[in-house]
Amino acid sequence: MRASGLRAGRGIIVDRRPLGVGAFRRLWVASAVCAVGGSFSLAAIPTQLFTMTGSSAAVGASAMVSLVALVVAALWTGALADVRDRRTILLAAHLGLALTYAALWTQSVLNAQSVPVLVVLVACQGLTFGSIMTTMGAVVPRLVPAELLPAANGLSSLVRYAGSILGPVLAGLLIPLVGLGTLYLFDALALLAVVWAVAKLPRLEPVRAAKPHRGDHPTVARIVAGFRYLAASRLLVAVLGVDLSAMVFGMPIALFPELAQRTYGGPVGGGPELGLLYAAYPAGVFAAGLLSGSFTRARHHGALMAAAAAAWGVVVVALGVAAQLWIALTALVLGGAVNFVLSTFRNAISQALTDDAMRGRIQGALTVVLMGGPQLGNVLHGATASLLGPRTVICVGGLLTTMTVTVIAWRVSELRSYTMSTPGP
Structure with missing residues (x-):
């Protein structure tokens, strides 16, 4: 009885097989170090920029x-990763990010702080981070x-x-x-820990790289070919x-400050209510990760x-109608958990389904959706x-998410029937 219970426990906690x-393992351990300390x-x-300018804008x-x-x-590196050694690209990107942080440290230590310089370094951070992802x-x-x-x-x-939760807290x-x-x-x-782990990887040359058409710019042609490949796969x-439906319609993070103040009675300028709203979603993601063995x-x-x-989408509707803070926090924790499942299988499907010669470009498109979708959702x-009030907008967004996903799943039978053993195109 006890042995079977232990086996059941191992079946639902973090799936550590990889x-x-x-x-x-080396890459993951190094990433764990960097997730918090990096x-x-x-x-x-943002703190330095606001201190220098006094402007949230x-x-x-x-x-x-x-x-x-x-x-x-993301787009440029995705095309490059399909024709070059991916280990070399990953190593260069991590070294570039480490040098960016070193430059940020230098400008702070030398008291040579300049808004244009800081913005340039922010751009460098975005370039290297997009390449890494x-x-x-x-x-x-x-x-x-x-x-x-x-x-x-x-x-x-x-x-x-875990890094997104612990890193900012420790920074504060x-x-x-x-x-x-x-x-x-x-x-x-x-980041040096990740550089070490990447340096220990074997060479990862592309298995098969398609050649661009004569007369086309090689990288642009490969990006276009990647979008054609993507469009050809239902x-x-x-x-x-x-x-994208979940990220654009159902990610109301931009409305958290207004909810905290006007719905849940938080103070002007932020307070515990706002902090809890921001923390609840990643807490749900982290909790689902600890129980990943139950579904992976x-x-x-x-x-x-x-x-x-x-x-x-249903959870977002529950957030929109929640009149009490504890209900809203419960909804966000549940939302983080189901979004962990969503992102886990989104990545697994796209990685397994895509031919290795196109994998970099498809991952580039996914990175654009992953990072751009929530930003578009914030604007929307x-x-x-x-015009409509935050709670109404949140409810409508949740309904649109569920309806859109249902229509996609109904119209694309390949999505409903896809299993781990389904061969790629």
């Missing part, structure tokens, strides 16, 4: 600069077998969200003690459509992804909330 692959700049850069503008740079890097998505399928991709993506998401505690500049140095040093289009062994990846996205929610 850690049996040495290359992935994420201080997420809080340090400047902070917002720098975020858009970073996003544009990230999108460009895209190339890493193309590298992991070469390190672990296809049946372990859901578990590998779950482990990666677990450390990423450390800024008064060591100053902003030292946080940049911590980020640079933490399943890949459906995967992106489901994810499942075979019906397409149906699970669609169901998770539809459930996210912010613009409509002033």
Whole structure:
């Protein structure tokens, strides 16, 4: 009885099977170090920029600069990763990010702070981070077998969200003690762990690289070919459509300050209510990651992804109608959990389904959706909330998410029937 209970427990806690692959284990452990010790700049850069300018608009503008740079890097690096050694690209990107943090530390230590210089470094951060996200998505399928991709993506998401929770909290505690500049140095040093892990990887040359048409710019032609490949696959289009629906219609983060103040009685300028709203979603993601063994062994990846996205829409509606803070927090925790399932199977499907010669470009498109979708959602929610009110907009967004996902799943039978063993095109 006790042995069976232990086996059942191992079946629902974190699925650690990919850690049996040495290359992935080294990369994951290094990423865990960097997720916390290398994420201080997420809080340090906006803090420094606001201190220098006294303007939240400047902070917002720098975020858009970073996003544009990230999108460009994702598309460009995705094309490059399909014709070059992915280990070399990943190594160069991490070294570039470490040098960016070193430059941020230098300008702070030398007291040579300049808004234009800081914005340029923010752009460099976006370029290197976009390259890392895209190339890493193309590298992991070469390190672990296809049946372990859901578990590998779950482990990666677990450390990423742990960093998003712990990193800013530690940064807030450390800024008064060591100053902003030292946080940049911590980020640079933490990245050295990932540089070491990437350097230990084997060479990851493309299995088969398609040649561009004569007379075309090679990289642009490869990007175009990647979008054609994507458009030709109903399943890949459906995967992106489901994810984009959830991110654009159902991600009301921009409305949290208004909800905290006007619905849940928080103070002007932010308070515990606002902090709890922001923390609830990643807490749900992290909790689901700790129980990833309960679903990463499942075979019906397409149906699970669609169901998770539809459930996210329902949870968003619950957030919109919640009149009490504890109900809203419960909804966000549940939302984080189902979105962990959604992202785990989205990555697994796209990685397993895509031919290796196109994997970099498809990962680039996914990176654009992953980062650009919530930003577009922020714009959409912010613009409509002033007309309809935040709670109405949140409810409508949740309904649109569930309806859109349901239509996509109904129209694209390949998504409903896709299993782990389904061959790619």
